[in-house]
Amino acid sequence: MLDIENVGVRYGTVTVLDGVDWTVGTSGSVVTALLGPSGCGKSTLLRAVAGLEPLSAGRIRFDGADLADVPTHRRDFGVVFQDGQLFPGRSVAANIGYGLRMRRWSRPATTARVAEMLELVQLPDLGGRRVDELSGGQAQRVALARALAPRPRLLLLDEPLAALDRLLRDQLATEIAEIVRAAATPTIVVTHDHTEAALMGDTISVMRDGDIVQTAAPHELWSRPVDAWTARFLGVTTVIDAKVAGGVVDTALGCIDLPLPDGPTHLGLRPESLRAIRSGDNADNGAMIGIVAAVADLPAGRRLRVNTRSGDLDAVSAEPVEVGAEVTLALVAERVAVIGS
Incomplete structure (x- = not known):
């Protein structure tokens, strides 16, 4: 020791x-x-x-x-x-x-x-x-x-x-x-x-x-x-506000289930925390729509920069997506960081 x-x-x-x-x-x-x-x-x-x-x-x-x-x-x-x-x-x-x-x-x-x-x-x-x-x-x-x-x-x-x-x-x-x-x-x-x-x-x-x-x-x-500094140092690119009620976390990007106490919280998002799907495909309810601003094919997968009404967000996609395409973003619960809780 x-x-x-x-x-x-x-x-x-x-x-x-x-x-x-x-x-x-x-x-x-x-x-x-x-x-x-x-x-x-x-x-x-x-x-x-x-x-x-x-x-x-x-x-x-x-x-x-x-x-x-x-x-x-x-x-x-x-x-x-x-x-x-x-x-x-x-x-x-x-x-x-x-x-x-x-x-x-x-x-x-x-x-x-x-x-x-x-x-x-x-x-x-x-x-x-x-x-x-x-x-x-x-x-x-x-x-x-x-x-x-x-x-x-x-x-x-x-x-x-x-x-x-x-x-x-x-x-x-x-x-x-x-x-x-x-x-x-x-x-x-x-x-x-x-x-x-x-x-x-x-x-x-x-x-x-x-x-x-x-x-x-x-x-x-x-x-x-x-805290937020630690989250960003560890790869979080976006921090969003959220509210928990009965194990359901409500955010501007939709709802996810997480075993958290009721009340306000903050979520840290890495690119893999958001899944991008071409709009018109079967997207999750309540997800946000955005326009692809940049695409990078990396060894770990395809990463997107998406313009949304909540600002620019990083996401990943399992399918080919071109710049200018409309996509729907959905939170991936197991890839979200909970800050300070």
């Missing part, structure tokens, strides 16, 4: 973190993703946990023990940065074994542990290769293996995949999550990427302007963002 209480960090006269409270290590959650826009203080908080940034206020405890007087090398935390920071000119095995040698492991024990780590990160035959000859994805696996080799109490990953291309990032995000779960190592991963956070995190904490605004499992986070 990592407990952060009223933590502050300053760089000279600039306050980066002020009064941050955060608890990491809930039951069943091995990987916690710290998600937020660039410059919000994510990396600073991670470095403070590692002992690389002094606190101006507050305290950090791990398993109940205050870390204030514990230097970085005594905290027994593993850290992986964006560039991996491997030792150039040395072999993969030498890099992975570095922390073990610093801890005075015997040569046979070090050799055995390095081989175990190479198997874990799926690079069993690359121990003798120089790290300068590795691909970006291989280098990050080696950095992960080096951090895991001494069996750290906590693993800290700071934007570990930011320098890689999209396809490799998604693949490696899944693999890294599997690796740290196999090693049973509690892990915090800092990222600004929603997909990366969802692929890796059992729990996601959203950070804004140096403060943790929401912590939840991925599905709960997407469907129940705590």
